Structure formats: structure tokens, C-alpha cells
Amino acid sequence: MTTSTRGAAKTPAVLVLEDGRTFRGRAYGAVGETFGEAVFSTGMTGYQETLTDPSYDRQIVVATAPQIGNTGWNDEDDESGRIWVSGYVVRDPARVPSNWRAKRSLDDELERQGVVGISGIDTRALTRHLRERGSMRAGIFSGESVAAEPELLARVQAQPHMKGASLYEEVATKEAYVVPAVGEKKFTVAAVDLGIKGMTPHRMAERGIEVHVLPATATADDIYAVNPDGVFFSNGPGDPATADGPVALMTAVLERRTPLFGICFGNQILGRALGFGTYKLKYGHRGINQPVQDRTTGKVEVTAHNHGFAVDAPLDRVSDTKFGRAEVSHVCLNDDVVEGLQLLDQPAFSVQYHPEAAAGPHDAAYLFDRFVSLMEGQRA
């Protein structure tokens, strides 16, 4: 246990929002500059999972929980091979980590991976701002780059918008790989990686599924080459309206009536494949406390969310699609956003949120069992 000395972290930093509001604080993690869409995440635990979640690509994440880094960084909880957030905004970073699994501090890990952050700002004021004005482009500047202040706003405003951004290819694996089943292998699943989190294949593997994780650019032939019992479309970053490739790929899977399960981006792709629209939420759902009702059972589950876009499907009726009848299976009770879709005439469903959790509650893990049932049903 060591105590860092005060004063070391006094390098000034500034967060600049595209509407001109700025927040002054101190550098955190790497010193330098970074740009991205400013979004807030309300989870009180699980920063390691959040930072390594590929769906946060090109986003500057604001932690609403003020004390961050307390449990350091360990070798087990990463959701992917690296930190994906483009910037990290915290109020009070830990000076020493304390956890029996911790290997290093969060600060060190951010620096090691070159992730620019800012600390010591009024994160609640920033969150309220984003809530009222919507997620927006932002930049974090620390060290020498703070000096060029007059130009910072213009540089933020020159950044691309999240709406219209196609990002899944940049986060997805380039090579296919296999996650073996735990224990006896019962099923094979082809998982299209659009930014998949490590816990997702793990949850499937626990249920006897051998998971073939395929690149985002995989073709239908690639999928069927593994002879899958089911196909999975993962979460991922960016605007689903740009995901024509995955939509076409999923359409091919739906045409073959292979059991299909999608999470997050995968849900939006199912929506688009069924002919529904997608739209950008004002400030998205990011946190691990969101109440979602499973409309098939009436039960409420507390769930992990990370989505800035949502599917536009009617809540009050069954829709006719080219793959038969479809309905909204899950809805967020906070704001009635569509959180899940299912086809009634063939084995396909998806959810907008994260049943694999990591971080977050395990309430929705049953959805993996539902996927297994679909695959069992198809075999029978």
C-alpha cells in the first residue's frame, strides 16, 4: 500500500462541450487531448467493465458516481482487449486502489493505455447539462494543450457527430475465434462481433454453447460454415442506421429461420431488418439500474444499459413484418423506450440492454436460457 503525494495530479485540464460550456479540472490518466461524444453513465460499480466495453468507442464517459478507481484495475474484469472510451470524466479519483484482485491503479492503467481524462469537475452539473441539452460532442484537453484555449471550441465543433457514425468495424475482431463450451458442448453459436463484450460468449459458454466469434465483416457463408444451432448479433458502437452490412447479414439468417438472438446493437439491427426505424435518444440509457419489464411475463428486471439509439416500434400492437408477426417484448419503465423485440412466427428475439451484465445486475441472464430453448426447439 502506498500513498500518492498530493500535488502530483495538479496538471490543469479542461472539458469543452460543443455548445461552449467548459469545465475546468485536473488531468487524469494520460495528459493530452481527446475528442468524443460526451455521455454520462450512472453505474456506481463496474468502471473497469465500462471502460473496456467496445460500445463506448468514441465516447467521453462521465461517471456520475464521484469516487472512481477505489478498487483499482485487475486482470479479470476487462470486457475486451483494451479501453475503448475516448475520454473519462470523474470527480474524485482514488489515490490508492484497495481490492484483493487489484493489480494496479486505474490512473496508471488509463495512462498506460493513453486515455485522456479529467478529474475534479462538477460532474453533476455536467450530467444535468447533458440531460437537458442532450449528449453532445466534447473534448478534453490537459497539460500543454489547455494553453490553446480559444481554438478548443472550434476543434470540438469540427468533430464528426455520433449520429451517422459507423464504428462497429473499428472495434470488432479482425479474426474469428472460438470460445469453448464450459463442460459438455450442447450447441454451436455463430456470434457476429460488432463490438462484443467478453462476458457475452462467457454466458453462452456456461450453458454448453461453443461460441464462434466472427468479424463484423463475416458473410452468411462464414456463419453457416460453423454449422450453427443459433446466430448471435452483439452490441456495438455507432449509429445503427449505418449498419447496412449487418442488417443484410441478419436478413439472410432470418430467411433461413436459424434461431437468432441479438443484444443492444444487435437489437437495433433486428429492428431495421424487420423494417422498423431507429433513432437517437436525447441522452441515452447508460447505467446498471434501469427497470425493464418483460411484457411476456409482466416481471420487472433491473438491467444494465448502454445505448444512445433505440428502435422505433409500436408498443401497443403486434406488427406484421416480412418475417411474420413481431412484437415489442421488453420496455423500459422509465421512458417507454423499446428494450426488446421478438418474432412470433420464427425463433428470433433481441434486447436493447445487457443480459450479460458486466457491469450490472444478473436479473436478465434468463435470456440466454431463452436462446438455448429456441435452439432446443429448433432441433426437436
Place this chain on the structure above:
Amino acid sequence: MPKRTDIQSVLVIGSGPIVIGQAAEFDYSGTQACRVLKAEGLRVILVNSNPATIMTDPEIADATYVEPITPEFVEKIIAKERPDTLLPTLGGQTALNTAISLHENGVLAKYGVELIGAKPEAIHKGEDRDLFKGVVEEVRRKTGHGESARSVICHTMDDVLKGVETLGGYPVVVRPSFTMGGAGSGFAHDEEELRRIAGQGLTLSPTTEVLLEESILGWKEYELELMRDKNDNVVVVCSIENFDPMGVHTGDSITVAPAMTLTDREYQILRDIGIAVIREVGVDTGGCNIQFAVDPVDGRVIVIEMNPRVSRSSALASKATGFPIAKIAAKLAVGYTLDEIPNDITQETPASFEPTLDYVVVKAPRFAFEKFPQADSTLTTTMKSVGEAMAIGRNFPEAFQKALRSLEKKGSQFTFVGEPGDKEALLRESVRPTDGRINTVMQAIRAGATPEEIFEYTKIDPWFVDQLFLIKEIADELAEAAELTGELLGEAKRHGFSDHQIAEIRGLREDVVREVRHALGIRPVYKTVDTCAAEFAARTPYFYSAYDEESEVAPREKPAVIILGSGPNRIGQGIEFDYSCVHASFALSDAGYETVMVNCNPETVSTDYDTSDRLYFEPLTLEDVLEIVHAEQQAGPVAGVIVQLGGQTPLGLSQALKDNGVPVVGTSPEAIHAAEDRGAFGRVLAEAGLPAPKHGTATTFAGAKAIADEIGYPVLVRPSYVLGGRGMEIVYDETRLAAYIAESTEISPSRPVLVDRFLDDAIEIDVDALYDGEELYLGGVMEHIEEAGIHSGDSACALPPITLGGFDIKRLRASTEAIAKGVGVRGLINIQFAMAGDILYVLEANPRASRTVPFTSKATAVPLAKAAARISLGATVAELRAEGLLPRHGDGGELPLDAPISVKEAVMPWSRFRDIQGRGVDTVLGPEMRSTGEVMGIDSVFGTAYAKSQAGAYGPLPTKGRAFISVANRDKRSMIFPARELVAHGFELLATSGTAEVLKRNGINATVVRKQSEGTGPNGEKTIVQLIHDGEVDLIVNTPYGTGGRLDGYDIRTAAVARSVPCLTTVQALAAAVQGIDALNHGDVGVRSLQEHAEHLTASRD
């Protein structure tokens, strides 16, 4: 699936008197629940013996029974009211145990009453240690996580001794089953300790059962608050982490929300276990809390226990998150599901979510060891704190330092000046958890201890240890800086440093630091507790301060009244003051003001965000209050600040607030001074021609001696400006006087010692009155049962007075008016009189709401605190009479002859404390207040009312059996008639030889029993102490010899406490008890609701 339609009425059981482990949090929870149930259209029937509660206000329930919470009395209420359902989960262990008794003795079945909220099977599974172990095993099978500490259940001492071997040796934990607040539990490091703790535990447990457990001392400790509805939806409302590792009762620990040192994986494991536990136990509609221990080395999780009801922790969690657990539990109990209940704070999202915090909450316990100097101050698994303060900050250091200053106790804040002391000695001292250990740890850090050393000695998590270092480093920067720059000052404020601390470090005056700070523009902003970390807009202005950028206080038009609360509960300043503050808020809101509450006590109704228009959860120091006043003045007009209702805490700020230009309404600071300063008050009395016992004030021993010599011993000595008789003592000689002056830490040139002649054998009288500058409204006159010299807070009293005549009342009224006028009161005043030899002496006057205001209000059916608040803002008694807030004519001094008699009885915490040898502490009453709470007995005659008060406080008076009598010589004459009455009621009398002799000479037969000092007799005759321990004595009368607290009778009184045998320590109490026994033996004692009493009283008044 909304509300059940088959329920029309519900009986709610409260938790009774405030005791350690069961305090105001149940009034908060119960009040919320009753309001919800009433709003749902149910007939709410409430029983609670505690008059100082908001829940027993007549408008909260439809039928309010201030009756003892015993199965016998609750059955009477059920028979009369025939409720459809009984909700037992809101009144702590008392309500749960009573409900289980009524279930087991068939009363519920007989009257067709359904238990809602928790089924008996679930209660048993949650509370019975053996069954709960089974629950945990099942949970482990399902989730793969969680286990019980290895343990054995024991019913005899033999089991206990064998058990230690099974567990692999000492230390072991002893936990008695079915006791409240962990009563009787503790760590045993060797056989001697084990025999003592386990022996006592077997006695305390109603099922003669203790659990022996492997030691998990030093592990991390966590708590989760969960709720479940009938559709099996479960949410975790809050996680709480204990700063003090395992070994200290969670009620005595500094605790933090949310959990600070868990990764998501580990947190989710606790969550999974928690959900599995609530399902397995079968709590189907309501809340529970579950405690966990986590091994810091490998994360092994032990499930310690669960409570299938709302608790102190659930109240804390509600205040910490803004999620009102009790309110929602009540809705779930009548059939709603979580998704059908809106979140009050956002109004647009449902309650079926988990609150997320963007701040840190710290709770710190408040102890009262200074009241029990004999007691061992080591903190164990038996709860000993009497109250708590909570603070909210944007980071841990800020919340933590705010919590420490909220405790409002000398030395509770960190100090960074002076020599810290020897590092090694400080480290060794910090091993033992005590009140204030945290300050020892800070001094050890100042003395050069390393983080590793602090962890090694205390097992406080390294992250928390580093936060202490962070605080210390900022203190160093403050000390070393050439000047106080804005940056440094801002940094210090963001880490919770008070102006006082900064001033101390910089060698400045506090007001100078404040001026500098304001000049630099460094002021707090106020953030909202909103359940959702700002994800949704909050509709409820529940604020805390932070040194951040953006304030959320909205502008307003209506004039605001700021009400200062009373801070953490402590002996002498408890729930009674919160009651008055809440009433003020209600009354002023009705009168068109915007009400703003300031308080830091999470247990209370005042800190419910529903109580006032705005709530500031803040410390009650001058600095914090000034900043709130400033923020509210920025927001809109402020009509005034009320300091009169929250006890001594706000009253003490009165002058300083005025000096800072704050409009203090009601009695002016100068008038407060006139009542509190002996000299000034003496002049008021002299002008009015009222006698006071001879007295004087001194700041030195020589001065005090001169006064005592002049007025004669015994003298009553005490510091000025204190509450609850703190430091008050009856001194019989000069030697003790010298020692008293030397020991007292409260005496200084600005705070002199008061020396009064002590009036032996006087009747003490308490008066609560309202004065508007013109007219007096005599609220009530209370006659104490015990003689003067016993603190009024510890004395039983009766209203209307039972032995005073019209002439006495007239004199009391005239004196009260003269004092109220002379002092300059605008609002409430409480005066204590002593009647000795037909002279009415004035003992003291308190120009504020007193502890007895709720009792007086309930006994006379007049809301005195509401009236006081209105008078503070300019209303007159005449106007309030016309409005109907006060009776149109008459007052509390002239109650009709058929008015009911109300008896207040104090409840003492003796059973909680042990000395370092593990023996009980003495139970003798004295001038220093030591009771934690009170009950009220109300009936048409004194005897029955007194019997009810005893049943509510200590359990029913015996109506037959064996009574042991041993009294001091001076009491022997007054003992004879009551003793004869006891015999007439069929009691067998036991007495020590001296008392027996006196009785025999008066024709009363008594069996002589052996004193403790005589030991067991040659033929095995037991001593009185053995007889008590063996359950062979039903009533004990033991008055101490002298009033100096000498130890004669000590063993008898401590045995009485251990065995829960009624023990009367004054002859006046004996006389009252005999009347009570007489009433109990003469036919049926009935029950009557406050509403019925009030209707009757109003009818006789008009």
C-alpha cells in the same frame, strides 16, 4: 394488479419507547406507512406507547392507541377494533415479537386478523438462527455464493463449552436469539468471558438460545437493503459499507453509502445472494436488510443475518437515497407492485428501479458513555450508541468530516493542532474500537504512522485509510501555506474542512476565516438527492451542500421559515424535539409559509423529504446554518429562523445567528440569555418576587465553596448551558465539591458552574406554557412521581397533577406568567418548580420547547408546538384560540375533573451497559438524565394510568407473588402503608433484616432473606441476588442509601435488570405502583383511543 380490495382496515404496531437499538427511525417509518395506508382509504388503527412520536398524532391514524405494546393490550385493541389485517414490520423487533406472540397464542386466528407484510414463517426463517443457516445453505446451492459463519446452537452452558471445541477454539462470537439491536451478544476470548456473555445471553433470549460462531473479526462488513413485491420483483435500494470492520455492531459503526470498495463482480455476488435470501425466506411484500462479511484476503462472503422488516438501516438507506422504503413497504403490503408505484422524487419513473447515488453518505454514531462512567466503552456486537448523524458530500472526506461535526460533541471533529502524542501508544490504543477511535487514528497518522500500520492495527480498509491521509495532507497544506489562497481554501472545503478547523489550523478566528472565504467567493452550492444521479429531473427539494459549481436551489416567491432541528439523538435531546420541529413545519405550512427544515439526524420524521417544503440535510453548526440562510435569502424572502424547538442545539446558535444578521423569530436571543444566565434570571425572579433555592455561580473551586458554605450542603451543582442534567450532581460535602470542580470539563470563565441549595423531599412540578407577550396559555402542569433531585427527564410524572389543588395551580400560573413576561418569551417556555414546605421554588426556566411538549400536547389534546411556531411568527394566543388551534376557552391548567390522567414514565438503558469486569451498571436515578425514551399511560384514574405506563416501559406490574423490600432509613416511614397494601393484595414480602424489623414492628410480616454480602446460608438458603436470578422474586423495591450513588444494593438492582424484574428505586414510585397494582386487581383495564379521549375532553371543555 393494484391494491387488494379485501382489506378495509389495518392495525399498525409501533415500536414503543426510544431505547438503544430502536429509536426514532421507527417513528419515521411508521408515520410514512400510516399516512400511505390512510391515503389508500384504509381505516388505520395504531398502537404505540410512545407519546413523543409523530405517528401517534391523532391525525396520522384513524384510531390511535397510546397503550402498552404487550400481547394483552394489543389483544384488547383487536377485540375492540376488529381490524382485517395487522402490519407488524414497521415497529421494529417490538412489533414483530408482539405480532408473533399474537399469532402463536391464537389471537389473530380468533379475531380473523391477517398478518400482512411478513408471514410468521418468513419471520421465523429470518430470525431463527438455525433456520436461517438452512436458508443460506439453500442460497449457496442456487447461486454458488454465500455461506454462514461456522456455528453451533446452544441451549445450556454445557452446549456452549462444547461448542467452542467444535469451532476450533477462541475467540468466538455469542449471539442470543430473538433479541433487539444485538442485545447480549459479544466476543469471548476465553472461558471466563464466554461464561459471562453466554450466561447472560441465555437469560436474555426469550427462547433460551444462543448461537456460538467462528470469529470473523476484522473482515469487511456490508449491508444491503432490499424490497420485494408479490410478483417477485426485487430491487436493492442501497448498499452500505462499514468503515469499522467486523466486530462493531453496525449501529455503532461509521457507515458509508454506497459501498466504496467493491468491484462490480463482488457487488453483484452480494446482490445475487441478497435476492436469493429474500426469496428463500419468503418476505413477499416488503423490505429486509441483509448483512454480509467479506474476507479482505480472498472475498469469501459470509451472510451474517437478515431482518424481515424495516430497520434503522432502512431508515438510513431511505434518507441516503431518497427512496422511501417504509412508504413503499406499506403499499406493497396492501397489494401494489413496485412498477405500479411512482418514484416520488422524479414522479415520472417507477419505484421498480435501484437508486444510484452521485454523492457519498456517511453515518456516524453518537454515544453517551459520559452518562455511564462505570460502563466499558469498548464497542462490541451489542449496540450502545444512542443516536446518529448522517452527512452527504460529493466525496467521502467531505461527507465524513460533515458527519463528524454533525455529532456536535466536543472532540468529534478532527483536530490538527497540538502534539499528537506517541505513535506507538496511539496505534495500540486504536486497536480497541471505542467512541472516538477515529480521532485516535488521525492522531496516530499525525504522529507518523504509515498506512500499513494503520491497517495492521485497525483493519480499516486501505482505501479509507488513504482518505484519512488525504484529509491530513490537506490539513498540512493549510498549515504550511504562506497565505490562504482561494485554491487552497476551495480544496479544503471540498474535503469537508469546517471554517472552525481551518481557523484552528491557521491560528485565526472562525469568523475571520469565513470573511476571507466569502471575500474569495467560496461558498457552497446545494445539490439534490434525487435517487437517479441526475438522469431525471427531481421534483423534491432535498438538498445537501457541496463546494461545486452549480446550485440547484430554485427561486421562490412565498416567504420561507427556516426551522433548525435538533441533530443526533442523545440522552436529554431526543425525538421530543424533532416532534416539535415537525409540528412547526406543518403549522407554518398551513399558515402559508414555505417551510425549510435543517437537520442531520437520519432517524427522524423532520428529515423525511415529505415533511417540509425544502429539506437541507446538513450539520447544525453556525457555519452550515449561515450558508443555508444565505442560499435561501438568495432564493426568496426569509421570514425568519426558528431556534426554539430543536432543543439546546439550535438555541445555542441563537445569539450568533442574530449577530450575523439572521432574523431569529420567537423568543429573542437576549430573552434566552435572561433565562439561561443565572444572574439575569435571578433578577427576573427578584422582580417578580418569586423564590428560588439559594444559589450562586462560580468559575473556581474557591468561589463554589464560598457559595456552598453560605447556603449549606447538600448542594446541586451543574454547568450552565447544558441539557439533560449533563454533569449535574448532588454534592454532600466539600471534598466532593473540590473533586467535582476539578473533573468538570464544561466549566470555564464563560461557562460558570451553578451551585443551588438542594431541596430534600420536595415535589417537583413541570410546566409547559405559551406566551405571546400579552397572554399566557398554560399548556399543562405535570407533577413528578419521584422527588426533586431526580432529573425531570428520568422521573415519572402525571398530568393533570394528582395532588395539587386549585390554589397551587393558581400560584403556578401566576409565577409562570411573571417569568414568561420577565424573560420576554414569544412562544414556548418550560419551567420547573419545586414545592417544599408549601413554598413554591423556581428551579429553572427554559425558553424553548421542552422534552414534555409532545406528552403535554397528547395528554391535553392541544398542539402546543404548532401554536408556538405560529406565535413565533406573530400570531397571538387570542388569534389561535379564535382559529381553533388552541381551545376557545380554558387551558391545560384547568382541565375538567373527568379529564383522563396521563402518566409519563422514563425508560432507562441499563441493560445495554457493562463495566469492564462485565457487570451491569447501577440503576439508581439521580440529577443527571440517563433515560433514552418515554412511554405514556392514559386512563381515567391515576392507578390504571400508572400501571399502563409501567407495562409500556418495563413490562406489566405483577399483581401477585413475592415482593422484596429494602429501603434506606429515611424511606422506612413512607414504606409502611404501601407495604401493607402489597400484603393486602396477596403479596408475600421478602426483606433484609433491618427493613423486616421495621415492618414487623408495624404488624407486617416479612420473610427475612440473606443479603448478598452474607452469602449462601448454612442450609443452602439463597441470597436475595440468587433469588432474583432464579426468578423467585416478582417485584423489587430498593431505594439507595444516600443519593451519592454508593453501591449498596447495586447487586440487587443489576440482577433486577438482568432478569427484567420490576425494580422501584424510590418510595414514591412504590406508592404509585401500589395504586397501579390495586387498579389491575380491580377488574378489567380497558383501552381507549386518543381520538376518543380528545372527543371527550373537547365535549367537557365546551
